[in-house]
Amino acid sequence: MTAPSPTSDEPSGPKPQRDILSLAEPVPPPAPSRFERLASRVAPASRKVVSEGRRFAGLVAARTRLIAGTSARLARAAASRTAAALGPLREPIIRSAKRAGTGARRTLSRIRLWHALIVAGSVAALLVLIVGYSIATLPLDGGLQVDPTPSALIVEADGGETFATRGVFKGTKVTAADVPTHLAQAIVAIEDRRFYSHLGVDPLGILRAAWRNWQAGGTREGGSTVTQQLARLMFLSPDQNLRRKIQEAVIALWLESQLSKEEILLRYLNTAYFGSGAYGVDAAARRYFAKPTKELSLAEAAMLAGLVRAPSQLAPTRNLGGAKERADTVLQAMVDTGAITADQAEAARAEPVNLRVPPETPPGTNYFVDTAAADVRRLLGGASGDLTLRTTLDLELQRLAEGVIERRLDAEGRQKNVSQAALVALSPDGAIRALVGGRDYEASQFNRATQARRQAGSLFKLFVYLAAIQKGYDPQSMVVDRPTQIGDWEPQNANGRFRGPVSLRNAFAQSINTVAAQLADEVGIPAVIETAKRLGVQSELPAVPSLALGSAEVTLLEMTRAYAAVATGNLALEPYTVRSIQGSTQQALFTRPGAAPRAEGLGASRAAMLDLLQAVVRDGTGKAARLPNVLAGGKTGTTQEYRDAWFVGFTPDLIVGVWVGNDDNAPMNKVVGGDLPAQIWHDFLTRAAPLLAKDKQQAPTAQVARADPEGAAPPAPEGAVLRGAPEVMDTGTLVIRGTMVRLEGIQGERGTLARQLARFLRRREVICAPSDTPGLQRCRIGNYNLSAIILAAGGGRATPDASEELQAAEDQARSARLGVWRRGR
Secondary structure, eight states: OOOOOTTTTTSOOOOOOOOOOHHHSSSSOOOOHHHHHHHHHHHHHHHHHEEEHHHHHHOOHHHHHHHHHHHHHHHHHHHHHHHHHHHHHHHHHHHHHHTTHHHHHHHHHHHHHHHHHHHHHHHHHHHHHHHHHHTOOOSSSSSOOOOSSSSSSEOOOOSSSSSEEBBOOOOOOOOOOGGGGGHHHHHHHHHHHTTTTTTSSHHHHHHHHHHHHHTTHHHHHHHHHHHHHHHHHHHHOOOOOOHHHHHHHHHHHHHHHHHHHHHHHHHHHHHOOOOTTTBBBHHHHHHHHHHHHOOHHHHHHHHHHHHHTTTHOTTTOOHHHHHHHHHHHHHHHHTTTSSSOOOHHHHHHHHHHOOOOOOOOOGGGGHHHHHHHHHHHHTTOOOOEEEEEEEOOOOOHHEEEHHHHHHHHHHHHHHHHTEEEEEEOOOTSSBBEEEESSSOTTTTTTTTTTTTOOGGGGGGGHHHHHHHHHTTOTTTTEEEEOOOBBBTOOOTTTTTTOOOOEEHHHHTTTHHHHHHHHHHHHHHHHHHHHHHTTTTTOSSOOOOOGGGGSSSSOOOHHHHHHHHHHHTOOOTTBBBEEEEEEEETTEEEEEEOOOOOOOOOHHHHHHHHHHHHHHHHHHTGGGGGOOOOOOEEEEEEEOOOGEEEEEEESSSSEEEEEEOOOTTTTSSOOOOOOTTHHHHHHHHHHHHHHHHHHHHSSSSHHHHHHHHHGSSSSSSTTTTOOOOOOOOEEEEEEEEETEEEBBTTTEEOOHHHHHHHHHHTTOEEEEEEEEESSTTTEEEEEEEEHHHHHHHTTTSEEEHHHHHHHHHHHHHHHHOOOOOGGOOO
């Protein structure tokens, strides 16, 4: 393109050509305007926003990726359309800038500003979409999930001592009237000081928490309000991510619009987790302090309020020091907020906080607790709520049984290749006084006393001989030990020899196999099975000749039950673990009747069978179980290849069964029933004798009544006035001069409370006269009503028809946490 020809007005001669850009070069740029300075700041900030947006997009959960991708595509499309729209203007703007000089820089700055605004708008749109997605995906089934398995089971021994807890403490839902003012103040002071002024989300609290966490270099304080925490507990998962925090804030705002502050706080207290399996403040109060929520002191309330931030780490059952330090922090927060004075805080710190939590369950008793828990399910079905269970377990006998087994297996187990043992001890009425289901509960929860089915060996001969006695045999009857064949089966004796003619007593005492096989063949296997079923064996029994020598698989508990039926003459005897069950509101859900049912059916055959069983211990295979000056009977049992060894025997006080063997059914080193099992039985009964004698001395009448209900003292004659030093059956039943007296207005308790009452009444004269209720007596010591004394000391519970005087005495004991009320049951 050639330069235009000069006109007549221009001087002649060549001149340098300059374009519009060359003309702009010497012009100095003006100072940047306010708008340009703003644009220069916005552009880097926009680039930072874009960078942070990309970083955030990489961390968004899988469920937000689709939305994020779509939003990004929309943003790119918007940017592309904007660029396309600006494209036709680019060249004119540049040409204009070339002409205008300084205006070029201004126009370019405007372009950068528009680009930054477009990117920022895209990021804002993305955030709006994320918030919308979080709201659209609010869960309907989230929130704190409490294990649907059993509620808390508080297990007491027969004497009233709490020795185990199971399950999750759920307590009851508290109302506004149940919440002490200082408890509500403690929660608000430590968790959400602006609770009564914010609308569900506290921006100032969030900023304060962020600042303190930044100063501490980590998370030390949360910014969630009580309402947000309730939203998480009720609806959301505990996951820490942006979506959950957005959902938490949205739900919190909604809760604030639907509920009052008091309702929100109450729901929070009923939902929060306080550690040690306690959900809700009432469960925590009962779990840690054995009292309802309304009775919490300031110090106790401060400790509970301090737990909700870290319940697992601060639970006083595992970290009492940490719980107390946290409680001090709560008290200081209450002072800072004006809820209490500094003097009140100091008084609360000085107040001793006595935990009244059940001790850790002794490992060995867990086998018994498992059995008792199964009995509770059978007795109550689907009953819910926290339960207090009074059991039959004697803790001293239980510890003794565990110790005897441990010592014997430690001393001889390796040498004799024995790794496991089980023991069951029954009282004459069927109460399980001790139960060892294995050597180590933590290693194996399988209960070898109630669940393991093993061949009984010669232990099963009880049913064969009893069936034969009922067919006409007696202990002096002569039988022949000789080679025997029944069909294809040829039983052999353990020593491989035959004795020829022997008495029935001697054959049983020496456990001669051929005689048992002949007797079973004579009376018939069906008769043997029927006898076993009548005595309580519930396992399947095959109708084969070898059943006579114990080829059927049975449990230790059912065999011990069968021997107990013979020892007591009660065919209705049934082992049991539960005496009573109470709910969290102190209502009685189950109480076992005082006298167990009896079913006589052995007649004269029982005496003959006892003769044979005593011969085993006196002269036979069970001589290792002999006890000095104690009449005992029992039977040994050994299976093929020494895979199982048994001894079940009885004294007047206990029926005890012992099994030893290996879980993998491996043979032992020639261990027979008269060896290790009989020795364990002997060790246990020898050491148990002083404990049983002590119990008899402390409550003799109660022991006799439980062992022989038919021999209980007769009731007081109608209209008679009795006086004398009483014997105590339970805290509601006395015996005065051989006459049974039932106190008016009292539901009696046994065990420790009965023994304490017996000590109190020793050598004291009690005077009893008929009350207004037939069959009950009004007794007094001096001028004082004995029933009122017992109830005021917590020795029992008042009956529904008790007088106002007696109910007032019960209220006094309950408020002072005495006796039966000491655990807040």
